[in-house]
Amino acid sequence: MLPVATVPGDSLPALFLDLDGTLVEIAQQPELVHADPELLLILEDYEERFGSLAVVSGRAIADIDRVLAPLQLPAAGIHGLELRFADRRTKSVAKATLPTVVRERLQAVANRYPGMLLEDKGLSVALHFRAAPAHEPEARAAVDREMDSLGDDFTLQRGKMVLEIRPNGATKGTAVAEFMQCAPYADRLPVYVGDDVTDEDAFDVVNEAGGMSVRVGTDDIATRARWRLDSVSAVRQWIKAIVRQHSRDCA
Ligand SMILES: [Mg+2]
Incomplete structure (x- = not known):
């Protein structure tokens, strides 16, 4: 303690x-x-x-x-x-720019599940599932897929009920x-x-x-x-x- x-x-x-x-x-x-x-x-x-x-x-x-x-x-x-x-x-x-297609695909995932929210911060995107906790597995799967496609210039940042993809730096x-x-x-x-x-x-x-x-x-x-x-x-x-x-x- x-x-x-x-x-x-x-x-x-x-x-x-x-x-x-x-x-x-x-x-x-x-x-x-x-x-x-x-x-x-x-x-x-x-x-x-x-x-x-x-x-x-x-x-x-x-x-x-x-x-x-x-x-x-x-x-x-x-x-x-x-x-x-x-x-x-x-x-x-920021050392890299997040591709538009990543934003679009994650937005499509957020649209699919009521309560899920994609926050576009410009340099990064954050997928919030606080209001859709039952769909955490889908949120994780979607973000993992994008991370696989992005390579080493980006980091997956895990927070409280939120997953964020942001450039390194x-x-x-x-x-x-x-x-x-x-x-x-x-x-x-x-x-x-x-x-x-x-x-x-x-x-x-x-x-x-x-x-x-x-x-x-x-x-x-x-x-x-x-x-x-x-x-x-x-x-x-x-x-x-x-x-x-x-x-x-x-x-
Ligand atoms: Mg805090």
């Missing part, structure tokens, strides 16, 4: 936050998720005071911005394939490592908070850097995170506690 995360001591964190399942609850229809005012206030407060915060998500940055509107935070989208730094500079690191871990080289993240304590297998690469990077890796949830799935927070609500309270800890002198 992981120890529950306490607020990191005197070092101001560079705070890297997954979105779904970490800052907002996982929804049956991810395209309908919007941040509530409490979350927006917490993130805005942290960013304005300290700056060193970034959202690291499987969603495209445009979609992260939609969820967190009106905030436009530094972000890594599509598991690190898209980056937007604190100085607003942007970067795309980045992970959430490489994204965190890039942010850590830039102001205002460099020289701060790297902290990564996430709830899913896609977050494990980022846990490795912050562990290596002597930072804090925090997994969200109460299940006992194997993880390389060293700390735990039980829920989305616990994550929010924890960020507020960090802000309080570092604002004592200027409250």
Whole structure:
């Protein structure tokens, strides 16, 4: 069992936050998720005071911005394939383009099963079966077929009730490592908070850097995170506690 995360001591964190399942609850229809005012206030407060915060998500940055509107935070989208730094500079690191025919074939599969959804992120495609759990085998078979046809330039990313095909070139871990080289993240304590297998690469990077890796949830799935927070609500309270800890002198 992981120890529950306490607020990191005197070092101001560079705070890297997954979105779904970490800052907002996982929804049956991810395209309908919007941040509530409490979350927006917490993130805005942290960013304005300290700056060193970034959202690291499987969603495209445009979609992260939609969820967190009106905030436009530094972000890594599509598991690190898209980056937007604190100085607003942007970067795309995809090494290959997903063929249209792959999108079309997977769309046809999604159309066949009610509840199955193909999310086209541009650089990648994600087949969601959260609303069609009985058809997980069909979703897996379809994605495996496409992976066989694509060769080595692409990765199959497994998440919670979702299978995603994306070009190689980045992970959430490489994204965190890039942010850590830039102001205002460099020289701060790297902290990564996430709830899913896609977050494990980022846990490795912050562990290596002597930072804090925090997994969200109460299940006992194997993880390389060293700390735990039980829920989305616990994550929010924890960020507020960090802000309080570092604002004592200027409250
Ligand atoms: Mg997540």
